[in-house]
Amino acid sequence: MTVPPEELELAAVFPPAERDRWREMVKGVLRKSGAATEDTPLEEVEGLLTRTSYDGVPIAALYTARDGAPGRPGLAPYLREVQPSEEGLAGWDVRQRHVHPDPAVTREAILADLENGVTSVWLTLGDAGLPVAGLAEALRGVHLELAPVVLDAGARTAEAAEAFLALATGSGKAAEATGSLGADPLGLAVRTGTAGSPEEAAALAVRCAREFPRLRAITVDGTVHHDAGGSDAEELGAAVAAGVAYLRALTGAGLSVDEAFAQIEFRLAVNADQFLSIAKLRAARRLWARVAEVSGAADGTAARIHAVTSAAMMTRRDPWVNMLRTTVAAFAAGVGGADAVTVLPFDARLGLPDDFSRRIARNTQTLLLEESSLARVVDPAGGSWYVEKITEQLAQAAWGWFTDIEKAGGFAAALDSGLVARRLAATWERRRADIARRRAPLTGVSEFPNLAETLPAREPAPAAPSGGLPSVHYAQDFEALRDRSDAHAEATGARPKVYLATLGPVAVHTARASFAANLFQAGGIETVSGPPEGFAESGATVACLCSSDKLYAEQAADAARALKDAGAAKVWLAGKGSYDAVDDRIHAGCDAVAVLETTLHDLGVNR
Structure with a gap:
C-alpha cells in the first residue's frame, strides 16, 4: 500500500514553469495578431501586454512570487487587515446613507435599515x-450606543454636531454614543470653494476625546477627489495630506498624537475595477501606518x-x-479590508432612492457577508502577487503626490494655488478621452444601450454642494447625447436615424453592422439596415456602409456614390479604409463622442 506524503505538492507532476517559455508561447499568439514579429526580443513580449493606469502604474500580464509583499494580518503596515471579535472575524460595518429632507421619512427608512442588516447610519444634513x-426626529428610536451615526453636514457641521451631542447627552448615553461628527473643512473647501481650516474641527475633536470617548470628530473625505475625476493615487495622496493637516491641528489643540489619530476616519471610493480598488484600500493603510510611524504614534494605529x-x-x-457595478465595488471593499462599507443605491443618479433600491443596497452587503462568507477569511487578497505588487506601486505613487502637496505648503495651500485642481483635471481629461x-x-x-428603456421615476434629491472642483460622472458625455435624442423624439415623435447600408451576405456584414448599431445607439440614434438601394425609403439622411474589407475594395465607392445620389447628406464607413465618396470612418478606438456629436448635428439635432 502506498503511503501518502505528509506534504502534498500539487505541482509535483508538472515540469517547472519557466518565464521564457511562457514568453515564447505569448509571442506566438501575438505574431498571429500582428502585435509581434519573429524579431521581437523575448524580454519585450511582456511589455506588449502591459497597460498603464492613470497613476502611471504598469499593469502587467504576469506576476510571480517575486512580486509578493511582507506583512502579517493585523500588524503594521496593515496591508493584511483583519477585524477580530470574540466570535471570530467580525466583518465590516454595513453603513447606509440617508439624504431625504423629511425627518419622518428618514426615521422610517433608518429603522427599516437597522432592522434588516444595516449596522450604522450615514446622515447627510443641511441644504443637501x-x-x-430634524435630526432629533430622524434619530428617534435609534439606540445611539448600538448603532453608530455618521454626520455629513458640510457648512452646517458645527450646528449639526451640537445637535447630535445634545441628543446623545439627553439620552443619558453620552459616553457610549458611537460614530463620527464628520467634520471635514478641507473636503468642504474642495467641494464648494469655501475656505476651510483644520483648526475649525480641532475643538470638536478635543470635546469628543474628553467627553464622548467612542465618537470621532473628523472624516477625511477622499471621495471629493475621486468625484472630481482624480485617480486612485491622487485620491490617496490628497487624503493623506488632509489627514496630516488635521493631525497638526489636533495636536496643536492639545491632543496627544495617539488621541489625534483616534479622531480620524477616512472615506474612500471603490469602483468596478476590483483589483485596483482592493489595492487602494490596502495602500491607504500602508500610507497611514507610515505617517503614524514618523509621528511617533503607538503600535496598532491603523487607518479606519x-x-x-x-x-x-x-x-x-x-x-x-x-x-452590478456596486456589487463588484462592495466585494473589492470587503476584500480590501474596509472597516465600513456604503453601497450607493442603483437609482442614486435619478433622485431620492426608494425602499426597493435601499433594500438592494443593504442586501448586496448581506449577501457578501453571509452567503459568500467574505468576512470569514483574513486578507482574501493575500498571496495574489498581482494585488501585492500594485498595492506597493500605488502606495509609492500616492506618497509621491502627498509629498508634492507638502512641498507646496500643505493641503490648503496646494488647493488654493490650483495645484490640486490642475492635477485632477488632467487625469479626468485622460479618462474622459478613454x-x-x-x-x-x-x-x-457607451456599450449595448437600450433606446426603448423606461427609467424609474424618483423624487428629486436636494442639490449637492458645488462651487469648488467639478463633480464628474463617467457617463456624462454619452448621457448628454442621449438627452438630446430624447428631446428630439419628444418634439418630433421620432428619434434621429442612421441607415446601415450592408454589402454582401449576412455573414460578411453582421460584425460591422452590429458594431455600427451599437455605436450610433450610444448617442440615442436609431439604426435601420438594409442594402444601399433601400436608403431612399428609410427616411434617414445619413448612411453608414457595413461589410468586409474585401467587399469594400470592390463595392464601397460605387455604393457611397449611390447613397449620395439617393439623398444621403453624409456617408460613414465601418472600418478604416479610404474610398471615394465616403466622408468618414468609424472603427474600434475612434472618438465615439465626436462621431455622435457630428452625426446629431448632421441630422438636425442641435443642443
Whole structure:
C-alpha cells in the first residue's frame, strides 16, 4: 500500500514553469495578431501586454512570487487587515446613507435599515439633505450606543454636531454614543470653494476625546477627489495630506498624537475595477501606518476606512446595471479590508432612492457577508502577487503626490494655488478621452444601450454642494447625447436615424453592422439596415456602409456614390479604409463622442 506524503505538492507532476517559455508561447499568439514579429526580443513580449493606469502604474500580464509583499494580518503596515471579535472575524460595518429632507421619512427608512442588516447610519444634513433641526426626529428610536451615526453636514457641521451631542447627552448615553461628527473643512473647501481650516474641527475633536470617548470628530473625505475625476493615487495622496493637516491641528489643540489619530476616519471610493480598488484600500493603510510611524504614534494605529461605492461610475441610463457595478465595488471593499462599507443605491443618479433600491443596497452587503462568507477569511487578497505588487506601486505613487502637496505648503495651500485642481483635471481629461473612445466601456451607456428603456421615476434629491472642483460622472458625455435624442423624439415623435447600408451576405456584414448599431445607439440614434438601394425609403439622411474589407475594395465607392445620389447628406464607413465618396470612418478606438456629436448635428439635432 502506498503511503501518502505528509506534504502534498500539487505541482509535483508538472515540469517547472519557466518565464521564457511562457514568453515564447505569448509571442506566438501575438505574431498571429500582428502585435509581434519573429524579431521581437523575448524580454519585450511582456511589455506588449502591459497597460498603464492613470497613476502611471504598469499593469502587467504576469506576476510571480517575486512580486509578493511582507506583512502579517493585523500588524503594521496593515496591508493584511483583519477585524477580530470574540466570535471570530467580525466583518465590516454595513453603513447606509440617508439624504431625504423629511425627518419622518428618514426615521422610517433608518429603522427599516437597522432592522434588516444595516449596522450604522450615514446622515447627510443641511441644504443637501436633512434639515439640522430634524435630526432629533430622524434619530428617534435609534439606540445611539448600538448603532453608530455618521454626520455629513458640510457648512452646517458645527450646528449639526451640537445637535447630535445634545441628543446623545439627553439620552443619558453620552459616553457610549458611537460614530463620527464628520467634520471635514478641507473636503468642504474642495467641494464648494469655501475656505476651510483644520483648526475649525480641532475643538470638536478635543470635546469628543474628553467627553464622548467612542465618537470621532473628523472624516477625511477622499471621495471629493475621486468625484472630481482624480485617480486612485491622487485620491490617496490628497487624503493623506488632509489627514496630516488635521493631525497638526489636533495636536496643536492639545491632543496627544495617539488621541489625534483616534479622531480620524477616512472615506474612500471603490469602483468596478476590483483589483485596483482592493489595492487602494490596502495602500491607504500602508500610507497611514507610515505617517503614524514618523509621528511617533503607538503600535496598532491603523487607518479606519469607510469605503463608498463610486458616485462617478453610476449612470442615469440603464440604472439597473449600477447594481452590478456596486456589487463588484462592495466585494473589492470587503476584500480590501474596509472597516465600513456604503453601497450607493442603483437609482442614486435619478433622485431620492426608494425602499426597493435601499433594500438592494443593504442586501448586496448581506449577501457578501453571509452567503459568500467574505468576512470569514483574513486578507482574501493575500498571496495574489498581482494585488501585492500594485498595492506597493500605488502606495509609492500616492506618497509621491502627498509629498508634492507638502512641498507646496500643505493641503490648503496646494488647493488654493490650483495645484490640486490642475492635477485632477488632467487625469479626468485622460479618462474622459478613454471613455469617449470606448477604451473604458460603460455597459448600458457607451456599450449595448437600450433606446426603448423606461427609467424609474424618483423624487428629486436636494442639490449637492458645488462651487469648488467639478463633480464628474463617467457617463456624462454619452448621457448628454442621449438627452438630446430624447428631446428630439419628444418634439418630433421620432428619434434621429442612421441607415446601415450592408454589402454582401449576412455573414460578411453582421460584425460591422452590429458594431455600427451599437455605436450610433450610444448617442440615442436609431439604426435601420438594409442594402444601399433601400436608403431612399428609410427616411434617414445619413448612411453608414457595413461589410468586409474585401467587399469594400470592390463595392464601397460605387455604393457611397449611390447613397449620395439617393439623398444621403453624409456617408460613414465601418472600418478604416479610404474610398471615394465616403466622408468618414468609424472603427474600434475612434472618438465615439465626436462621431455622435457630428452625426446629431448632421441630422438636425442641435443642443
